[in-house]
Amino acid sequence: xxxxxxxxxxxxxxxxxxxxxxxxxxxxxxxxxxxxxxxxxxxxxxxxxxxxxxxxxxxxxxxxxxxxxxxxxxxxxxxxxxxxxxxxxxxxxxxxxxxxxxxxxxxxxx
Amino acid sequence: xxxxxxxxxxxxxxxxxxxxxxxxxxxxxxxxxxxxxxxxxxxxxxxxxxxxxxxxxxxxxxxxxxxxxxxxxxxxxxxxxxxxxxxxxxxxxxxxxxxxxxxxxxx
Numbered sequence: 282x283x284x285x286x287x288x289x290x291x292x293x294x295x296x297x298x299x300x301x302x303x304x305x306x307x308x309x310x311x312x313x314x315x316x317x318x319x320x321x322x323x324x325x326x327x328x329x330x331x332x333x334x335x336x337x338x339x340x341x342x343x344x345x346x347x348x349x350x351x352x353x354x355x356x357x358x359x360x361x362x363x364x365x366x367x368x369x370x371x372x373x374x375x376x377x378x379x380x381x382x383x384x385x386x387x388x389x390x391x
Numbered sequence: 392x393x394x395x396x397x398x399x400x401x402x403x404x405x406x407x408x409x410x411x412x413x414x415x416x417x418x419x420x421x422x423x424x425x426x427x428x429x430x431x432x433x434x435x436x437x438x439x440x441x442x443x444x445x446x447x448x449x450x451x452x453x454x455x456x457x458x459x460x461x462x463x464x465x466x467x468x469x470x471x472x473x474x475x476x477x478x479x480x481x482x483x484x485x486x487x488x489x490x491x492x493x494x495x496x497x498x
Contacts, residue, residue, distance in 0.1 A: 286413025307467075312484075314484075316486075322490055323395070323477055323487075323491060324486070324488045325488070329484055329485060333454070339485055343427070370393040376481070376495070377481065380486070382433075385432045385434075387432075
């Protein structure tokens with residue numbers, strides 16, 4: 282089954298404690314991306330990756346890092362989380378008709 | 392950059408009713424997509440529709456690219472249709488999202 286697996290689903294952490302949200306896809310897609318969703322807004326892109334070792338900033342990259350060492354994995358790293366990064370995060374794989382989203386990670390930073 | 396606006400922001404209907412959701416976009420886009428976010432937060436890809444009309448069961452979508460709008464039609468609504476409907480424009484390696492239409496279907 283084609284899927285995008287995100288972990289964890291829920292996370293509560295404290296300000297400044299580094300964390301990683303993992304994302305893995307089994308569709309051999311070259312393109313992957315990360316979005317955040319905040320109340321009253323649509324999703325906004327954080328970072329995207331066109332292929333292994335190729336990443337670029339989206340609209341809201343501040344405070345985030347990503348890496349793409351393997352085609353299937355695209356982790357999102359928050360090195361020093363702050364309360365304004367409390368949000369619902371989605372990883373996406375593929376583009377166009379092939380967009381597939383993970384189940385989301387609800388992050389709370391206190 | 393491209394702006395995407397959706398209307399109405401909220402819609403409450405009785406089961407069995409029909410509805411039309413609208414999406415306006417400010418500039419030419421490579422394609423337009425519709426998504427449904429269910430009450431558990433999961434995002435489902437409904438339509439990839441850069442132009443023309445597509446139908447999938449009780450749902451259909453029409454995009455008029457020259458006039459920069461898209462419509463999503465839901466007929467004979469069911470309670471499982473509840474959730475938030477988003478349109479998103481594909482531009483420069485990202486999706487630009489509208490704020491969504493929150494749809495509540497009452498039994």
